[in-house]
Amino acid sequence: MLLAFGNFTADPSVNLQLLIGGLALGAIYAVVALGFVLVYKSTDVLNLAHGEFLMLGAYFALTFLISENLNFFLGVFVLLLVMLAFGLLVHYGIMRRMVGQGFFAIVLITLGIATIIRALLLIFYGPTERARLDLLPQGSFEIGGATVRYVDIIIFGVVAACVLLFFVFFKYTRLGLHMRAVADDIEAAAAMGIDPDKVYAMTWAAAMVMAGVGGLLFGHVTGAIDRSIEAIGLRAFPAAVVGGLTSLGGSIVGGLVVGVIEQFANGHLGTKWREPVAFSVMFVVLLVRPTGLWGRKDLERV
Amino acid sequence: MNANGLDLRIEGLTVIYGGVTALDAVSITVPSGGFVTVLGANGAGKTTLVRSITGLLYLHKGRVRRGSIVLGGESILGKKSPDIVSAGVAQVPEGRKLFPNLTVKENLLCGAASRSDISGIDESLEQNLELFPQLRPLLSQTAGLLSGGEQQMVAVGRALMSQPSLLICDELSLGLAPKIVHRLFELLTEINESRGTSILVIEQNASLALQHAADAYVLELGRVLIEGTADELRGNPMVQELYLGGGGEAHTSYAAIERPGHSRPLEHGQRPPAAES
Numbered sequence: 056m057l058l059a060f061g062n063f064t065a066d067p068s069v070n071l072q073l074l075i076g077g078l079a080l081g082a083i084y085a086v087v088a089l090g091f092v093l094v095y096k097s098t099d100v101l102n103l104a105h106g107e108f109l110m111l112g113a114y115f116a117l118t119f120l121i122s123e124n125l126n127f128f129l130g131v132f133v134l135l136l137v138m139l140a141f142g143l144l145v146h147y148g149i150m151r152r153m154v155g156q157g158f159f160a161i162v163l164i165t166l167g168i169a170t171i172i173r174a175l176l177l178i179f180y181g182p183t184e185r186a187r188l189d190l191l192p193q194g195s196f197e198i199g200g201a202t203v204r205y206v207d208i209i210i211f212g213v214v215a216a217c218v219l220l221f222f223v224f225f226k227y228t229r230l231g232l233h234m235r236a237v238a239d240d241i242e243a244a245a246a247m248g249i250d251p252d253k254v255y256a257m258t259w260a261a262a263m264v265m266a267g268v269g270g271l272l273f274g275h276v277t278g279a280i281d282r283s284i285e286a287i288g289l290r291a292f293p294a295a296v297v298g299g300l301t302s303l304g305g306s307i308v309g310g311l312v313v314g315v316i317e318q319f320a321n322g323h324l325g326t327k328w329r330e331p332v333a334f335s336v337m338f339v340v341l342l343v344r345p346t347g348l349w350g351r352k353d354l355e356r357v
Numbered sequence: 358m359n360a361n362g363l364d365l366r367i368e369g370l371t372v373i374y375g376g377v378t379a380l381d382a383v384s385i386t387v388p389s390g391g392f393v394t395v396l397g398a399n400g401a402g403k404t405t406l407v408r409s410i411t412g413l414l415y416l417h418k419g420r421v422r423r424g425s426i427v428l429g430g431e432s433i434l435g436k437k438s439p440d441i442v443s444a445g446v447a448q449v450p451e452g453r454k455l456f457p458n459l460t461v462k463e464n465l466l467c468g469a470a471s472r473s474d475i476s477g478i479d480e481s482l483e484q485n486l487e488l489f490p491q492l493r494p495l496l497s498q499t500a501g502l503l504s505g506g507e508q509q510m511v512a513v514g515r516a517l518m519s520q521p522s523l524l525i526c527d528e529l530s531l532g533l534a535p536k537i538v539h540r541l542f543e544l545l546t547e548i549n550e551s552r553g554t555s556i557l558v559i560e561q562n563a564s565l566a567l568q569h570a571a572d573a574y575v576l577e578l579g580r581v582l583i584e585g586t587a588d589e590l591r592g593n594p595m596v597q598e599l600y601l602g603g604g605g606e607a608h609t610s611y612a613a614i615e616r617p618g619h620s621r622p623l624e625h626g627q628r629p630p631a632a633e634s
Contacts, residue, residue, distance in 0.1 A: 235463075236467045243455070245416065245438040246411055247471075248471035249467065
């Protein structure tokens with residue numbers, strides 16, 4: 056039946072094109088899912104404001120890189136610094152007071168944060184949409200009959216570098232170790248003299264910085280920058296769930312898988328099939344493996 | 358190399374969870390370099406006592422209502438857990454509570470979270486591996502996959518990584534083979550004697566704890582029921598009957614026994630709060 060809606064083609068160059076586009080889109084999903092999973096894993100908060108965090112990053116990129124016209128690298132540095140400060144603000148201003156409250160009370164608080172961010176962006180940036188960012192090289196080149204945009208390659212490279220940095224941080228630094236310890240068992244971590252409060256603050260800061268990177272990248276490929284781009288948070292959700300909400304590595308793979316599937320659905324079935332197909336993948340994964348592909352069961356909660 | 362043991366003085370400690378009293382005017386002293394055990398059945402308030410000393414009550418919505426906790430002359434009541442660890446208190450939590458997804462080495466390193474002397478941390482790690490040679494080949498193993506005995510060794514080693522002045526062990530013997538438990542208690546005695554570390558052992562296994570400790574307390578329904586030297590408690594008929602497997606009828610609780618001279622007998626069947634896990 057599905058075939059009746061689509062225009063399937065066996066042309067390898069078209070499929071290569073879709074694959075490359077899918078990987079670039081998936082890389083952005085991965086970066087969004089990574090920030091989402093980081094917060095969930097280490098603070099047990101399902102952060103529904105993550106799409107807004109990313110939107111905040113895209114708007115700040117407009118301010119620092121376009122309006123203020125800072126040198127690109129300085130501008131990115133300032134952007135990420137401001138995002139980090141906002142992450143600390145979210146923890147010390149709001150989330151810290153919610154420790155010990157019920158799961159859904161905290162989820163609702165994140166919805167509140169999302170609403171506040173949307174409102175503030177409307178107040179300070181106005182309702183007009185802005186052109187997408189064009190700071191990264193714009194051209195493209197051909198390979199095997201497929202057109203590859205430089206932007207897509209750069210996005211993929213930047214995300215790969217971020218992911219690598221992330222893993223090095225978690226594996227080899229003391230703070231990374233303490234963050235993993237808190238994620239494993241907060242009480243045991245506190246008993247060892249690790250301050251969960253500091254770890255949570257760093258978690259929110261790291262998630263915001265990841266959202267800053269995501270916003271900067273997504274700002275280059277979205278149609279225009281307006282207050283609807285927060286939907287990326289919802290669209291990256293299947294990526295996080297497919298990977299398993301507790302697995303950082305899983306969120307990367309989940310992001311890439313969902314991105315590629317979406318692009319193929321887009322190319323072969325039409326744009327309106329993108330999201331139904333992505334969410335169907337999420338449903339199927341949840342039905343077969345409720346913890347996602349790499350998520351862990353909470354065995355230790357006996 | 359290690360700091361000398363600090364003394365711990367708990368006086369009139371009353372702890373509540375919500376409206377329910379878990380500890381009622383408990384006074385316990387661990388002398389500097391001493392080895393003290395607190396005995397008691399499930400729900401006696403033992404774990405609440407550990408949480409109170411280590412600043413973890415807040416995670417269980419518990420609150421100290423009265424009393425004082427003083428370590429080496431300085432009050433640690435109301436301090437945050439990282440500050441209490443820095444002050445010299447380390448614990449082996451009930452049920453070990455390792456970080457299951459971290460390796461053995463990472464678990465041990467987490468025990469040194471309060472320290473900033475990087476070279477000293479490596480030294481402590483090496484010291485631990487001399488104490489528990491079995492752990493050396495397991496350093497890069499995921500802790501959740503170890504046997505119970507190995508996990509308990511990691512838990513003790515992890516606590517020692519902070520070079521504590523006072524080491525608290527909560528239910529060290531729970532679920533472990535007697536041979537391993539014996540070995541662990543011997544190690545505690547060794548650490549106590551060679552390093553002068555003060556030791557507080559919370560136990561259900563009374564016979565073993567009384568062999569190694571100098572002083573002992575029996576906690577029952579949130580109150581100190583009996584206190585004295587370990588020898589005195591071993592000779593106490595009530596302790597013999599209930600904790601050392603003596604003859605006579607089986608009693609599940611001290612509350613079921615007539616206690617002449619005890620000022621505030623609890624009614625039979627009255628239980629302390631279920632807040633302990």
